Amino acid sequence: MIVDLPERTTGSRVRRTVDALCWLAVAPGAVWAALRLAGVDRGPLVQALAFTPYVAAWSALPLVLALALRRRWPAVLAAVTAVALVGVVAPRALDSPQPRVTGPTVRLLTANLLAGAADPAVLVDLVRRHHVDVLVVQEFTPGALADLDRLGLDQLLPHRQLNPLVGTPGSGLYARFPVSEPGVRQHRGAWGFTQAYATVAVPGAPPVRVESAHPAAPYAVDQVDFWRADLAAQPPATPDGPLRILAGDFNATLDHSPLRALLRTGYVDAADATGQGLVGTWGPYDGDPIPPVTIDHVLVDRRIAAQEVEVLHLPGTDHRPVLATLRLPAP
Template identity: 75%
Template sequence: MRTRAASPPGRRDRVRTWLCWLAVTPGLVWAAVRLPGLERGPLVQAVAFTPYVAAWAPAPLLLALALRRRWPAAVAALVAAALLGVVAPRALPSPRPPATGPTLRLLTANLLAGAADTRALVDLVRAHRVDVLAVQEFTPRAAAELDQLGLAALLPHRQLNPQVGTPGSGLYARFPISGGGVRLNRGGWGFSQAYGTVTPPGGPPVRVESAHPAAPYAIDQVGYWRTDLTAQLPATPDAGLRVLAGDFNATLDHAPLRALLATGYVDAADAVGVGLVGTWGPYDGDPIPPVTIDHVLVDRRIAVHAVAVRPVPGSDHRAVFAELRLPTA
């Protein structure tokens, strides 16, 4: 009987080495794009899924260690440490600033061109005792339904720009709104952003804006997406307080959003350790894992006490609630 000869040790070693490098390379390329913020074209959409890649990153390391491949193991360890290092802190609370002023409760929701269940939204406003509501993709029909369902009594002050389709935006408040207006983005869909300044009793004035930059849903929209994000108002650490709340169409892994945060904002969900909770997806039945593109960005002098992500039937986005403690006036 003839027996098959065993593979030479050198050949087995080469196969194991190449197998390890094959497993390590995708994470290495991903880190090389994500860490310096080099996402362009279709990579903009891909980078949104960085938390999932970070969760997978230790697998190539374990493989390389099991096969005793020193160099692939070293590179895999660096990749895993880098990706987990930028993602894992979102699941950990950060120290709060010493804010001792009044509480401000804020809710933001994308209404999917007015298709969201307005009754469910008003119920959220009641349940969370919301002081400020920011809405995107806000339509005239949604505006009428919200008032019919009691929002006018709960949040009587408003700066609204309802539009048919997706461009509309609105801002509702329990307190008077001053200096209100509507800002138009330059993106392909022409999303608008309602804004105004609210002053809670005993607290400082806070400028709140319902943010909605363009979506990078196609390669020819990426430029608009980047322009709209770059045009968002920076924080003013030495002046008045600002809050941007809405559908940013960007995650904390996108360089333009990180640059906006660097001006003096804090992502509220990140601050309390729930920054990995998805707010969008799956979309239209497609098997897309949820990503976190809806945010409440607050001046870093504001203390974030709680954040909750809540479903809104009829919308592909989830609402984000944030309980904030303002500095003293």
């Protein structure tokens, strides 16, 4: 009788190694999905979760590997992971039903000017070419104000509520239509970002409160509490009251629970509603090798129909402007 123990031992060792490698390939995505679904965005996880769409796109690979290697339980976990991640991300690329409204159409543009470094001529050209009715800006400086007026923005959008400041805290709102009840919200975060707001009187529609949103950026762990507090301080929607639009640099994606909580008050993300929710608005536009993420948003009252969203290009800033075409309800 011949007993081939070395071959059996080697085969068993290979199987264990393949099993371990398979689990190692599947586990990271499963952990990521669990954190995303549980809304565990704390500390360094805040930055990481912004890249959830990329993890969702990658999630099919571990499943293919597990199936190819005929590893049942890793394949089951990989399938659940892929379904979970794709399930929360894919709807952003699909249109969703909009309210049937008969009021006027408004074109709103939001742009982060990177401490006033964005090209003012291009911004004014965007306003002119796209027939923008309302413009909200962040990181708005006195220099940017002077340049924009010199280039004719004061003629295109004569009504305004502006808070230009040196550096990054400044904010502004320009409108084609008269504004009332203007003001400035001051955040308590380390950067002290401000948010200009006003009620815009669009002919043929109820008054709309528009605000230029700019909560703190979670660029480091010690800034996460400021980020969370600033998002919590955003004005909630008022489904039974006046119409509201929040537009700007939220420093958050739809994979961050504080932004989702704000949406649950009665807002709709216009890009998400029009199938443009996966188009990046911040990332490599100033040269940094960072995959684009979607942190600039136009949040509208659920009674407002989001008809179209386009992400544009503005030299001189690390953000891309977001243009939303919105239809308001009739009075």
